[in-house]
Amino acid sequence: MIRYPKPLQTGEIIGVTAPSSGVPNELHHILNEAIQQFEKRGFGVQVGETSWMQEKAASSSASKRAAELNCMLQDPKIAAIIPPWGGEILMEILPKIDWENVQPKWVLGYSDTSTLLFAITVMTGIATAHGTNIVDLRSDEWDPVTRKFMDVLSASDEKIVQHSSEKFQSSWNHSKNPNPYVFQLDTPTEWKTIDGAPIKISGRLLGGCIDTIQSLVGTPYGDVRSFREKYIKGENILWYFENCEMTATDFYRALLHMHYAGWFEQSNGIVFGRTPAGEEVEGFTIFDAMERLSKLTGLPIVYDADIGHVPPQMTLVNGAKAEIKVESGKAKLAMKFIR
The missing domain is CATH 3.50.30.60 (LD-carboxypeptidase A C-terminal domain-like)
Known part of the structure; x- marks a missing residue:
């Protein structure tokens, strides 16, 4: 039997931790902008130290990343966890996760974050959400496809319907200002x-x-x-x-x-x-x-x-x-x- 996290509600706390890669100094502003967007929408945001760090293809040591993630997975005050983005070597923290005490709460992301999502669902039967990273939610408006993540995380037992995009982004440019979305759909x-x-x-x-x-x-x-x-x-x-x-x-x-x-x-x-x-x-x-x-x-x-x-x-x-x-x-x- 699959266990689903409880629906995410406005006013609850979202945890931000970097179980794979963190955000280097020169890009701290995009993480700050994403945090502000959630706060403007009525959520609390708790940001772990690893989110602001990056060295040798990871945010920090495997032990530190796992410890911060374990705290957020077990903290009843944190309703959902959204890492900044993916990375390269999340796999090395998997043996350090306290699997017996993982609480059902939404974990959202993609790229190397999906390594964690996959393991959580396979190991515990807890549903996880493969979707946007938090740094890609730093605009005042979210495009029609991306913004459905909120419908998904706040749903209970109703059917959630999503439709394919009209256009996609052909190349990345983190330095370009959102207009009106983070993604330049072209x-x-x-x-x-x-x-x-x-x-x-x-x-x-x-x-x-x-x-x-x-x-x-x-x-x-x-x-x-x-x-x-x-x-x-x-x-x-x-x-x-x-x-x-x-x-x-x-x-x-x-x-x-x-x-x-x-x-x-x-x-x-x-x-x-x-x-x-x-x-x-x-x-x-x-x-x-x-x-x-x-x-x-x-x-x-x-x-x-x-x-x-x-x-x-x-x-x-x-x-x-x-x-x-x-x-x-x-x-x-x-x-x-x-x-």
């Missing part, structure tokens, strides 16, 4: 399927950034078989992934690794986010990788979805029951918090 969005046909798939959502969660295969933090048995017995998974930096062959090897480990058993489909990566290798493309995986597993595949490092992105809840419809380049995601 390129038409088109969700696609392998064969170009309309599709409808459903299942229990699970996934994240493939660059980092592929390393959880074969560890206690990626024990998908146990997760199925303990928390969603008799139900199938609807996978979602996004590729941050992998070449087409790196990407394919990661997918094969997951397949050989049995992750795609008892599954109904796979959704891949838009990617800035996927460089082809000797003519082998990321589309070739997805097409071969579909043939190998028999699973339907959707790609160029609003997930990951090419924003904006929908908020997908690990553990939630979901249905995704894709037709003519547009998509609709309906989620329900079914235990």
